[in-house]
Amino acid sequence: MKRSTFLRVGLVGAMLVFAGATVAHEALGTLEGTVIDSHGNPVAGASVFVQTSDGQHPHATKTDSQGRFEFERYSPGQYDLRASYLSVFTNWYKRVVVRVGKTTHVTLQLPAAVK
Numbered sequence: 001m002k003r004s005t006f007l008r009v010g011l012v013g014a015m016l017v018f019a020g021a022t023v024a025h026e027a028l029g030t031l032e033g034t035v036i037d038s039h040g041n042p043v044a045g046a047s048v049f050v051q052t053s054d055g056q057h058p059h060a061t062k063t064d065s066q067g068r069f070e071f072e073r074y075s076p077g078q079y080d081l082r083a084s085y086l087s088v089f090t091n092w093y094k095r096v097v098v099r100v101g102k103t104t105h106v107t108l109q110l111p112a113a114v115k
């Protein structure tokens with residue numbers, strides 16, 4: 001086989017790998033949102049928990065200085081979310097839907113006990 005044939009085969013293979021990665025990424029969605037207190041103010045440093053609606057695959061993150069959080073590259077389906085700050089928890093937000101190629105936004109409000 002000639003060297004140019006090897007280069008073409010390698011280039012085609014690389015293109016297929018990149019195309020597959022792009023398709024796989026597009027088959028996922030994102031969950032993002034904000035944690036607010038009872039007055040509607042963003043809560044920095046709150047913990048946010050997400051799991052599948054059957055209680056599997058739990059993950060957690062912290063909110064940024066604007067009370068925002070994000071869970072990227074999630075499979076389509078239903079998820080439950082909850083936030084906490086200083087041992088005060090929101091209710092579970094049940095069956096939040098993630099769709100292919102979409103971003104789902106959720107606002108989690110902490111009860112009045114947080115100041």
